[in-house]
Amino acid sequence: MRFRLLGELEVRVDGRPAEIRRPRLRGLLTALLTDLNKVVPADVLAERIWGERLPVNPRNALYSYVSRLRTALGEATVAQRSGGYLLTADPEAVDLHVFLRLLGEAAAAGEDEEKAGLLTRALALWTGEPFAGLDTPWFANLRETLENRRFAARLDLADVRLRGDRAGELIPELTALAEAHPFDERLRGQVMLALHRGGRQGAALREYDRMRRLLAEELGTDPGAALRRVHEQILHGDPRPAPVVARPVPHQLPAAPSSFVGRDELLAVLDHAGEAAGPVVISAIGGAGGIGKTWLALHWAAGKLDEFPDGQLYVNLRGFDPVAEPMPVSVAVRGFLHALGVDGAAVPPDPDAQLALYRSLLAGKRVLVVLDNAAGTDQVVPLLPGSPACRVVVTSRHRLGALVATHGARPVSLDVLSAPEARELLARHVGRDRLDAEAGTVDELIRLCAGLPLALGIVAARVATAPELPLRLLAEELADHSARLDGLDTGEAGLSLRTVFSWSTRQLAPGAATAFGLLALAPGPDIGLPAAAALAGLPAAATRTVLRTLENAHLLTRGANGRYRMHDLVRLYATEEAVRTLPKSARDDALRRVTDFYLQTSWHGHVALEPIGRPIRVGSPLSGTEALRFADRDEALRWFTAEHACLTAATELAVERAWHTQVWQLAWLMNEYRSRQGRLAEREAAARHALTAAERLGDVSAQLAAHRIFASASIFAGRAEVALESLPGALALAERAGDRLHQAYLHYVLAGAEEYHSGDYHAERAHVERALALIEPDDDPRFYVKVLDLIGFCHLQSGDRLEARQWLDRAVTAARKYRDLDGEAHAVGNLGYVALRDGAWTAAIEHFERAVEVLRTIGNVRHATFFLVSLGDCYRAVGRQADAHRVLHDALDRYRTNPEGARRKELEACLLALSP
Structure with missing residues (x-):
């Protein structure tokens, strides 16, 4: 083949x-x-x-x-x-691999005859344009790279042949080649040598003069030193001028960091960055201050020197320097020209001509260019070489999205170090013996540094320079939240987190700087765009622009879920900045707005989950707050799930600030979601806060609502006795207030307390029948269905299956009338228990399957799991062992994932059903 x-x-x-x-x-x-x-x-x-x-x-x-x-x-x-x-x-x-092999052998050959033979064989492999008809950026890039290698091989072969006795025979070939590459000084020198050695000294000198005028007119520069030497030797009649001397090979990279650890995946990404589309291959390494961008670039480059035989260029563009302004492009390019062997006098005065000369010198070369600490795309683009054989690595605290869009840059973003990587970094600084001696303290130090390489380096520096300091004392210092940034400071600008973070923030526009501080104060571990808009008091579009600015500066990260998050230490610094620069009134107003956003949107979410229930009333939205609305139950469920941690934090913030109305209303609006998801601990804690807040408000309606959710949460958390203690007083309060509906609600909760506390189904039925007597169906259709369902369940537990079926059928009929999917599914599931008691296994299976399907569809996974256990038992009874194991393992996985969502009897039933 x-x-x-x-x-x-x-x-x-x-x-x-x-x-x-x-x-x-x-x-x-x-x-x-x-x-x-x-x-x-x-x-x-x-x-x-x-x-x-x-x-x-x-x-x-x-x-x-x-x-x-x-x-x-x-x-x-x-x-x-x-x-x-x-x-x-x-x-x-x-043939491609043979070509590359022959070029390598030619480069290593010592004798001219051997070198010429290898190069001739390599060039003979070419029969036309490679990859004709394949027009993707990658093929265009590869085609140009190979053409440049071919061109360089032709010049290498010309150098060998010019040292022979028949140099004049090269004149036609080299002249034609020079016409196609008019600015290549090496090729022009070969033309001059061929003319001179062919006896045409005058033509050789005219060729030089022609080149000099061309460079002056087009690039504003003079011929380089090597071409001038050829001219001088021909001018003085030297019969054997030396070949054009190659320009010096620059090696400007700083030393690679000796303590570099990890980053294997990112190093692999850099290895494959050559696959990126575009006219030049770029790896834009972004990341917050102290994340290790330069270290990654230098460590990767140190292992790739052999791939860039024509040199390595490096410049610190000072985009985020604490004292100096970003380096002008003109200064950077002059430094590169000097490194490439251009005499100071030969550097053209015009900046555009300097850049043109820079790109000409790199044409056809394989050079690595590292542009470190770039302020922005405008500072980078002029320094990009035109040769596809070159590789450019850019580091910046900004994302440089324009560089990605316009030049095919491959973005490489850094995250914090993992715990093993962090431990390895500390070990390299202070030794493994000391780390092993205080292993527990080391784990705490790593946690407090949150994986930030600079923070870990500062800790390592403090430990190494003060060997008498116990790690325990350093950990205690950093554990003090208010003093942690003080502990991460060595007194030098480059080794102080506050200083390093300030380099990123000092270039922020006022609006972005304000948002940076407010985001640090926002409740929860992360934030979505709508909540951030409420926090900032801005429209969503303007907020998105501000967030993108902070994201581009790597002060904020956006996850795959679209939510924004700050690194723990960045957030600590941002909190300090907010307190230092923003008025207290501005901070308070922002927190009130974002809390109100969560409250207003939770109201709409609760209505989507319980479309036929009776939601509480909340006040009008604050100015600057725009609540979300939901098209259906699924959309609301997704929002509650994504925002649950933030909603919990917003409730805690309201507790801390004594915003009592927001406390009890947030707890009430989250109650149904938490119940369905089996988040029983959060449900009970929030309900406890709600009851305290409602009592401090002195609002009877709020107290009754809070008593209801607190008692219910206590029951399902396994503390039914707490409900039995608190509900009689709440019921008396409802009776004094003449609140018939709340009396019904509280009797319903008391019924559940009787069941879970003592299994007294007669007392349970008495309470739920009292609830039925207090309400009309249209008062609260959702509650009415639940009452009918529970009465049927009580009759079932008392052994009256006929009565149970009648009440449950009534519940199903009412649920269908009011389009209550949850109520219908639960009643159908209870009908499955009636069929089970009758020994009607097939009917029971049909009921349980239907109930589970609907409950899963509407997001009530907790109740769905209850019925799964019974469904598995039925499958086993009729010999469907595979189905039984499938659903029982589903139930067990649910209980293991969220054990709070299972009462002990359900869990024991599941394990028993799975036993042989």
């Missing part, structure tokens, strides 16, 4: 040509051949083949093309591996 890529694609299998006509199939084969005998990830292949015009399902399309390619080449040639595909063949059967 043989493959030709350096010209029109040709494949021969067993000596016969293989037909591969479709462009995408040819692209797939070429993409695999370039990484011969290596696994190429599927997403990399897709990007190579389709570029930005990906099909709807790239992996399926790729699989289809791979199948066709295997048919054409043979099943064993192309194999699927984890995450990608592998093409196996002898590299000597692929």
